[in-house]
Amino acid sequence: MQKITLTNLKKAVEFMNMVKFGAHIARLRKERDMPQSALADSLNVTRQAVSKWERGEGFPDISMLGALADIFGITIDALLNAGEASKSTAEVLSSAAKNQEIAEEIFEDEGAIADIINIAPYLKISTLSEIADKLSRHNININNIIQLSEFMNDESIIKLLESSDPDAPDDRMLEKLIPFLDFESICSIFENIMKGQNGIQLIEVLRPHMGYAGTSLIEAAYMQGIHAPPSAAKKAPKTSGIALKGISKKYYNGVVAISNVNLKIKQGEAVAFLGPSGCGKTSLLRIIAGLEEITEGELYMGDSLVNEVEPKDRDVAMLFQNFALFPFMTIFENIAFGLKPANLPEEEIKRRTEEIGRTMDIAHVFDRKPRQVSVGQKARAALCRALVSERSNILLDEPLAYLDANQRPQLSAEIMKLRRKFSQTFIFVTHDQSEAMAIADRIVLMRDGVIVQDGTPEELYTQPNSVYSAGFIGTPQMNFWKTQVTEHDGKIYVNFGTAKISLPGKRLQPHIGKEIIAGIRPEHIYVGSMPTGVQAAEVDVKLSVYCGREENQLHFDLDEAHHDFIAFAQTESKAKPGDKVAIAVNPDKLHFFDKETKLAI
Secondary structure: OOEEOHHHHHHHHHHHHHHHHHHHHHHHHHHOOOOHHHHHHHOHHHHHHHHHHHHOOOOOOHHHHHHHHHHOHHHHHHHHHOOOOOHHHHHHHHHHOOOOEEOHHHHHOHHHHHHHHHOHHHOOHHHHHHHHHHHHHOOOOHHHHHHHHOOOOHHHHHHHHHOOOOOOOOHHHHHHHHHHOOHHHHHHHHHHHHHOOOOHHHHHHHHHHOHHHHHHHHHHHHHOOOOOOOOOOOOOOOOOOEEEEEEEEEOOOOOEEEEEEEEEEOOOOEEEEEOOOOOOHHHHHHHHHOOOOOOEEEEEEOOEEOOOOOHHHOOEEEEOOOOOOOOOOOHHHHHHHHHHHHOOOHHHHHHHHHHHHHHOOOHHHOOOOHHHOOHHHHHHHHHHHHHHOOOOEEEEEOOOOOOOOOHHHHHHHHHHHHHHHOOOEEEEEEOOHHHHHHHOOEEEEEEOOEEEEEEOHHHHHHOOOEHHHHHHOOOOOOEEEEEEOEEEOOEEEEEEOOEEEEEOOOOOHHHOOOEEEEEEOHHHEEEOOOOOOOOOEEEEEEEEEEOOOOEEEEEEOOOOOOOOEEEEEEHHHOOOOOOEEEEEEOHHHOEEEOOOOOEEO
16 A cells, blocks of 8 residues: 655645646636636646646656545646546546555654645545544644644534544634534534543533533533532532522623522422513522522522532522433433432432333333424423432423423423422423413512512412512503592592592592502403492493403503503403493402502502
């Protein structure tokens, strides 16, 4: 077997430079529409090179040249396209390239390496991969490998990275090569790093290129102690509740995500962090998980301060919003991954995984990869991974967000069943108040990084402490209008359209003569028939929506200043758009709020 030696390489580089120069001139002539004669003149250098090459003058024999030409296959193709080499020559080059290899001496010569890099754009990918692989094994300057990688494909780069020691690959190489890869390829590298023993620095190199989905995978690994950052803090014991004292979170850009939050969560409770996007609910959950640093305040699990305790050492397990199932693991392996920190025997891991899989009706897809199962099955697998850990606190970030309308009630019911079966604390984030009302014992309603109201679902629904709370809880939301508080013959009144409502008690006595905000839920508005002694207003129906039950949703304007009110009417009322209907409210169900502070009166 002949080898491509250092001497041959340098002659080949000389030849390639001549070809490159001639081809470059030819391209310029073509681009500028110069006459064919001028084009022919410009190719003299290339012709001379090819002629000498074919005759073997000043170059190695044709067999060796064939091997060299195969390395520079892209350029030979370009010459063929320009009509500067015969097909017979190309065939000779192709056949002669077989059974050749690159001599090791090339990789011990810095000048030769510089030559290789100089002509890298003309090299075949397979040759580049071989060269880069050998360079890495010869401990050559990492920058040389990085320069070559710019001309390689994903498969070749991954092969190069995997040829390195998985316990100690060069993070500079990884950092430079990652931008050339797609997400699937990066996950392949991540899998390789996870198999090593010392990959925290490498994982942090990967993080900026993995996006939200990839970051969740990294954090899921951290939660189980895979290449997690070192921690001097002691592992938190099994907890008996969580306490947040004056917790604040301020990001580097000045954004305040959490502001002075004080909250106690009892062991075994199901608590929902509820609010719109950007209210701070996910940041608060991630603080409890240990995935976000605390700017101010103290976090206790049981009696232990855990501000400095790493996620893997906290008594928590987490279901990420995008489920964070490792694409290179089966569903069984993903669930069993939740038991990794326990260092259990394989048989015990298998028993627990199969048991939770049967409970969640997912055992039949254990041998499949995440991409081969439905979204609902992914959600169940992610929940299984959190539950199988048997940690005291289960954290769920928007667990139903990716499910369709039919799947959400099913998984909600599963979570409620699991709560009865297990004694773990469930803390979950959601923007869906119906989801929070269905699953939670307590709802923590948030806005702009602070807790607006904390109470049972019934308390938030029947005793909202602000316009914000009253409007956020309930579907459809509460109707609001501004009204003057008046007094006549010792009775206190507020307006409801053209009607005056007499109020029981002296609750609004301090507000007589002032304008306040009144509120009523759609189900507490009488439509058509109403109790004796209740004064009604007349409105025009704008829209009637059939709800598939014994009532319709009626939309109307209360008056010129208050629009888009909603009430429920019995289906036999037959009210339709354009009809006039009589409406009134149940005075005992009215809510009142200060016009300025928007707080409940």
